[in-house]
Amino acid sequence: MILTSLLYIDPGSGSILFQALIAGLVGFIAFIKLYWKKIVKLFSFKKHDDSN
Amino acid sequence: MTPTDFEPEYSSYKDADGFVFYENNKVYRKINPSFLPKYEWLKSRGIYENLLQQKLLIPFTEVLTNKGVCLETTIVPIITYPYEWCFEQLKQAALLQLQLMDCCLKQGAILKDATPFNIQFYNNKACFIDLLSIEPYEEGTPWNGYKQFCEMFLAPLILSAYLPGNWNKSLAVQLEGIPLKQAAAALPFKASFNSLSLIHIISHSKFSSKGSSSQIKKISKDKIFSILNHLKSGIEDLTAFDKKSNWTSYENQMPYTAEELQLKKQSVENWLSGKQYDTVLDIGANHDVYAKLFHGKAKQVIAIDNDSTVIDNLCKKSADITYSFIPLHIDITMVSPALGLNLKERKSFFERVQPDMTIALALVHHLFHSRNIPLDRMAELFKTCSKDLIIEFISEEDEQFQKIRNINNHLAYDKTSFEKAFSLYFSINSVVEIKAGKRYLYYMTLKQSTV
Structure with a gap:
């Protein structure tokens, strides 16, 4: 099957280049954010425990 | 449609x-x-x-x-x-x-x-x-x-x-x-x-x-x-x-006693009894108290308000509502016009929404004083909304009216002028005095000659 078709929106060539550049960076940020949330959750759980 | x-x-x-x-x-x-x-x-x-x-x-x-x-x-x-x-x-x-x-x-x-x-x-x-x-x-x-x-x-x-x-x-x-x-x-x-x-x-x-x-x-x-x-x-x-506006806490500071509020709800319920609507338009909805009365009486309720924070709050509630409820950030005096290519690409609000019932509670005095809309123009506005109308009139004696009063507005504003202006297009089926001498609730139907 031929997948290539005419694009009916302008994706912006600069935007496509930009996607390639930021992909690694945003992946790293998402990774940090996920672990940061886990750490915050861990401490908030401990705090709840202490109050009991 | x-x-x-x-x-x-x-x-x-x-x-x-x-x-x-x-x-x-x-x-x-x-x-x-x-x-x-x-x-x-x-x-x-x-x-x-x-x-x-x-x-x-x-x-x-x-x-x-x-x-x-x-x-x-x-x-x-x-x-x-x-x-x-x-x-x-x-x-x-x-x-x-x-x-x-x-x-x-x-x-x-x-x-x-x-x-x-x-x-x-x-x-x-x-x-x-x-x-x-x-x-x-x-x-x-x-x-x-x-x-x-x-x-x-x-x-x-x-x-x-x-x-x-x-x-x-x-x-x-x-x-x-x-x-x-x-x-x-x-x-x-x-x-x-x-x-x-x-x-x-x-x-x-x-x-x-x-x-x-x-x-x-x-x-x-x-x-x-x-x-x-x-x-x-x-x-x-x-x-x-x-996150907050003048209207986000209105539900907790409504200017009615419990009895008056009950009378207001009961009047709406009585008028809706035995009726079945496709689309109800709640103008200046603020909260979903009155929209809820249409549960089982309407296929969908569209709640519009010109306060985006109020609509945000309604939107958060709508996930738990069991009937079709669409809150929209729309000012009734400035509804979305036709837009886009040849003005046909995006349709105007009333091309897409044709309500058969409109409810406008505690709104008339705002349109009159905040927007300087004369009563006859207001009646013309509601005429374009739907056949049935439940509308509240708040007189000059009301405390809330005094708060928003525009002293430069000298247009006629009293119960008689209101009834005269709306009678041009609507038959007044019923009136209930909700707050003695201050607040009145009307149930009106568009006259056959104006349909």
């Missing part, structure tokens, strides 16, 4: 793969021959089935008509546009778009565009309606809708998160989205400390007009997933800048 004769949807002209048309009060999406192999491939991979199971896509059935293979789609009773949505609604739509992208990519498909006009609120939930936006994914293909997503979803959301006001409204004058350079220039400096705005708006704006197609490299699927995940987690954390 859909036409009985064949009529193509005017706004459906951009996609070469098919178009929407109406026939015999049904909505169809014609698949052009060029897209048929792709459609069959997507169907064979179970992609549509999977998205339908997750309730992300509008339900549809494949039918063979005299126009070839078409998809008959479930009718969305009320079409709404992103410039009528509050912050929460655009946020829900953006998260749906990202979820769809994620689901599609995992199954070897992708969305070829990213516009909130492809999303509608159906059963109080955001639902994707443009079935032909989904196409097979070719490994290495970049996300072509990324820039469009940033301009049409992300820019208004981030601007509404960092600045006062509902920036979704700017999509009415910029139907193709807020240009990234414009969004980046409007954002305050502190937005640079949020990776969502720093990367996808501010830095992206420096690149959006640069580069040539020869520089385009292949982008792996994993990289697109990284971008999607970052956008998703950032958007989930966004909250509207405006």
Whole structure:
């Protein structure tokens, strides 16, 4: 099957280049954010425990 | 409302793969021959089935008509546009778009565009309606809708998160989205400390007009997933800048005693008894107390208010409402006009919404004093809304009236003038005095001569 078709929106060539550049960076940020949330959750759980 | 004769949807002209048309009060999406192999491939991979199971896509059935293979789609009773949505609604739509992208990519498909006009609120939930936006994914293909997503979803959301006001409204004058350079220039400096705005708006704006197609490299699927995940987690954390307004606590400070409030609710209930409406328009809705009275009496209730924070709160509640309830950020004196190509691409509010009952409680005195609208013009406004009308008149003696009184407005304003102005178009069926000498509730019906 031929997948290539005419694009009916302008994706912006600069935007496509930009996607390639930021992909690694945003992946790293998402990774940090996920672990940061886990750490915050861990401490908030401990705090709840202490109050009991 | 859909036409009985064949009529193509005017706004459906951009996609070469098919178009929407109406026939015999049904909505169809014609698949052009060029897209048929792709459609069959997507169907064979179970992609549509999977998205339908997750309730992300509008339900549809494949039918063979005299126009070839078409998809008959479930009718969305009320079409709404992103410039009528509050912050929460655009946020829900953006998260749906990202979820769809994620689901599609995992199954070897992708969305070829990213516009909130492809999303509608159906059963109080955001639902994707443009079935032909989904196409097979070719490994290495970049996300072509990324820039469009940033301009049409992300820019208004981030601007509404960092600045006062509902920036979704700017999509009415910029139907193709807020240009990234414009969004980046409007954002305050502190937005640079949020990776969502720093990367996808501010830095992206420096690149959006640069580069040539020869520089385009292949982008792996994993990289697109990284971008999607970052956008998703950032958007989930966004909250509207405006969190409180003069009207967000109105429910707790209503100027009625418990008995008066009960009388007001009971009067509305009595008038609705034995009635069945298609669409009810609640103007200046504020909260859902009165909209709830229409449960079982109306197929859908549209609650409009000119306070975006109030609509945000209603939107958060609507997920728990068991009937079709659509809150919209609309000022009744400035409803959405016809817009776009030849003024036919985006229909006006009253072309899409034809209520058979309008309810306007504690609104007349605001229209009179805050907007200087004379009573006869006000009656003309309600005449265009619906056949049935429940409306409250608040007299000059009322404490709330005194608070908003505009001393420069010398137009006639009393119960007799109100009744005279509305009697021109409406028959007054019933009047109930809710608060002695101060507040009156009317049930009116449009006169046959004015229909």
